[in-house]
Amino acid sequence: MINVTKTFLPDRQKYMDYVDEIFVNGWITNDGPLLKKLEKRLATYLGVKHVVLVANGTAALEIAYRTLDLTGEVITTPFSFVATTSSLVTNGLQPVFADIDTQTFNIDAKKIESLITPYTSAIVPVHVFGNACDVEQIKNIAEHYDLKVVYDAAHAFDVKFKGESILKQGDISTLSFHATKLFHTIEGGALIINDDALVEKARYLINFGIEDEESIPELGTNAKMNEFEAAMGLCLLDDIEMLIQKRAYIYDRYRSALKDLVVFQELNEDSTRNYSYFPIVLKDEKALLDLMKVFGDNEIFPRRYFYPSLDTLSYIEPKQVCEGSREVSKKIICLPIYPTLSSEDQSRIIDILRENI
Numbered sequence: 001m002i003n004v005t006k007t008f009l010p011d012r013q014k015y016m017d018y019v020d021e022i023f024v025n026g027w028i029t030n031d032g033p034l035l036k037k038l039e040k041r042l043a044t045y046l047g048v049k050h051v052v053l054v055a056n057g058t059a060a061l062e063i064a065y066r067t068l069d070l071t072g073e074v075i076t077t078p079f080s081f082v083a084t085t086s087s088l089v090t091n092g093l094q095p096v097f098a099d100i101d102t103q104t105f106n107i108d109a110k111k112i113e114s115l116i117t118p119y120t121s122a123i124v125p126v127h128v129f130g131n132a133c134d135v136e137q138i139k140n141i142a143e144h145y146d147l148k149v150v151y152d153a154a155h156a157f158d159v160k161f162k163g164e165s166i167l168k169q170g171d172i173s174t175l176s177f178h179a180t181k182l183f184h185t186i187e188g189g190a191l192i193i194n195d196d197a198l199v200e201k202a203r204y205l206i207n208f209g210i211e212d213e214e215s216i217p218e219l220g221t222n223a224k225m226n227e228f229e230a231a232m233g234l235c236l237l238d239d240i241e242m243l244i245q246k247r248a249y250i251y252d253r254y255r256s257a258l259k260d261l262v263v264f265q266e267l268n269e270d271s272t273r274n275y276s277y278f279p280i281v282l283k284d285e286k287a288l289l290d291l292m293k294v295f296g297d298n299e300i301f302p303r304r305y306f307y308p309s310l311d312t313l314s315y316i317e318p319k320q321v322c323e324g325s326r327e328v329s330k331k332i333i334c335l336p337i338y339p340t341l342s343s344e345d346q347s348r349i350i351d352i353l354r355e356n357i
């Protein structure tokens, strides 16, 4: 069976050595030594100032909204994983969808301005499949209307824009380190915070709002990462360059094999790739369903991602319609891509595509 992705597990003995360390010092969660080490190493690796590790990528988004005191309406994209929108709703914020650019799959910066009202507090774009958003245009709009920007950068680990980490864009960028992501800590996530003054607040928020034994300055929650998860991250970080390289090889092979068959995502030319996803756009939904059937019969499971478009979520009121996002979400699948995908398996996938499109 071939799934859309396969979790990479590091050298077992290396992980067990960290576990031994945890058992010796008895510190298993709450700002432990391995978590601190991972925060430092990630900041250096990513080229950012502050990394605040949290329990998962959804918590990272929620903590970001609370750190920036967002209120009222937030302009976001309907073409993302559901957590981008649901995290707004659970924090009492109203998602207002700006439709996507149907070539890049990212929020269309030209559609943001007309949606701004006196209640708008922020923009929450997503670097979809690691493809950098139109960050300069979004920055201009945010500055002009005094809005905060939180980038859901769950797909954008390691991506650079004009030579610098894409995570430096916006007020806060959030990452997911779920087992299915390029870099993982089993479950986990991070906030990349660009303003020094906000780092401490975010740290209180993930620990019940507690500053110290005598002071609870913020309304917080529990969103801590534990030491076993941090240990996984430390192991994966040793391998990350090799992992990206292997993905790049698979990515390039798909690209040259399929270039005349399907439509690819239009990529931001000022940014680098991390090869974490390989999305293709088919002619229509019927073509997609027929293809999925053939793949399924061959025990190969690409994923409809993202589907459905988030402007169709039942719990979002008032109803909004984003035609571009709905159209793309009906025709797009992500092909299997992971470092241990064998060359033979990739050949089978390519052959099935050649014979069935």
Ligand SMILES: *Cc1c(COP(=O)(O)O)cnc(C)c1O
Residues within 6 Å of the ligand: 056, 057, 058, 059, 080, 081, 083, 084, 126, 152, 154, 155, 176, 177, 178, 188, 189
């Ligand atoms: C994975 C993902 C999330 C959620 O991260 P979790 O760690 O699973 O909570 C949020 N947004 C996007 C775009 C994602 O892909």
